Amino acid sequence: MIPVQGVEGQTVAVLGLGRSGLSAARALQAGGATAVCWDDNPAARASAEAQGYAIRDLSRAGAFDDVASLIVSPGIPHLYPEPNPVIAAAWEAGVPVDNDIGLFFRSFAAAGFDRFDSPPRVIAVTGSNGKSTTAALIHHLLQEAGRDSELAGNIGRGVLDIDMPGDGGAVVLELSSYQTDLARALTPDFAVFTNLSPDHLDRHGGMGGYFAAKRRLFAEGGPDRAIVGVDEIEGQYLANQLSEGPGDDRVIRVSAARKLSGPGWQVFARKGFLAEWRKGRQVASIDLRGIKGLPGAHNHQNACAAYAVLRCMGVAPKVIEQGLHSYGGLPHRSQLIAEVNGVQFVNDSKATNVDSALKALLAFDRIRWICGGLEKEGGLAALAPGLPHVAKAYVIGREAASFAMQLPGVEAEICTTMARAVKAAIADAQPGEVVLLAPAAASFDQYDNFEKRGEDFIACVRAELGQ
Structure with a gap:
């Protein structure tokens, strides 16, 4: 568990008592806060109460009088198509609204980093398609390379339920637009943008709002390195916004549709072969065609993004290639x-x-x-x-x-x-x-x-x- 920092002695409200809500309540109380919980579903409230959590009807007048902040589960609308009434009440009361992802980012680095020679890195993956596979593949490749890794967020465990990885390890987060849109802190070491296609448009007020929610992962904290799929115009725009010039290798461009060129850092797949180029020269190549866990160009894009992250972590291409061959794929995804x-x-x-x-x-x-x-x-x-x-x-x-x-x-x-x-x-x-x-x-x-x-x-x- 990652105890939430900076909440000791505070009363913090939690709205939504699914996996992320209960995880947040546990981590808040581990950090010294009093969590008061609410869910519109009576069964969810009863289950939380049976686990010892205080239940408070956050829709009643005065519910936020002693509340320092409100933590919201990702499935609850906070802006479009219209704000949830409890969230609107928190706004009216001047109570800050956040989610478990925001709590994680503000608490993770304070959880004993002084004992590490090489502090764990946080890798965050977002996009419309492929983010689950990319996150799981990064996690798998790290483990195959002998690195300690935790997989969490929109996949695996609740982000505040994870164990602290070991020296030189990593936390790999899959983040949906629902999660990136509301988090008040977003500071990964490495951030991945896979691609963008229309989805969840009612929740974000259209395509522009949807892209803006994804873009927050890169704009709010500024990752040390950004791995950006550039097969759509939104990715091209994002890579350009983050880069200081053609040779800026803090931005790694990824494609599964074309060869990329220039003096920067690129990883792309063509005709089933992954290629890494840096400073205008090819430095590695991997044949992806025989990897049954990653069929098709879309999975080759996922492989390119995961490969780029592992290279940022200092893992050699041959070690990555071995890990790709042992990847079995995720349930329900190819x-x-x-x-x-x-x-x-x-x-x-x-x-x-x-x-x-x-x-x-x-x-x-x-x-x-x-x-x-x-x-x-x-x-x-x-x-x-x-x-x-x-x-x-x-x-x-x-x-x-x-x-x-x-x-x-x-x-x-x-x-x-x-x-x-x-x-x-x-x-x-x-x-x-x-x-x-x-x-x-x-x-x-x-x-x-x-x-x-x-x-x-x-x-x-x-x-x-x-x-």
């Missing part, structure tokens, strides 16, 4: 779950938006594509470059018919349920093809979350294959 009679079965349930689904389609040559669900804003037109890779689509979800109508030139079968889609895809699949779940839609019309959808796909595949 996860190879079976290979039978020359047919691969890949679970990419995390492909909840069009951009991430397109990247999955481009990763394979001939696909039996299971898709559909709760369609997001913007339609499916952007999937067009990937549709020639689709042998046939098997559409699930309550609106399967309307989803299928937006796939021009693709043979589509309306299956509605996962079980029917998997059965039909297996019956049709030929050696060399991939049965791919990449929904290009949210899961909430049929499942509680994308994890449940992916688990159902895996269960259906195993049932059909008799595994």
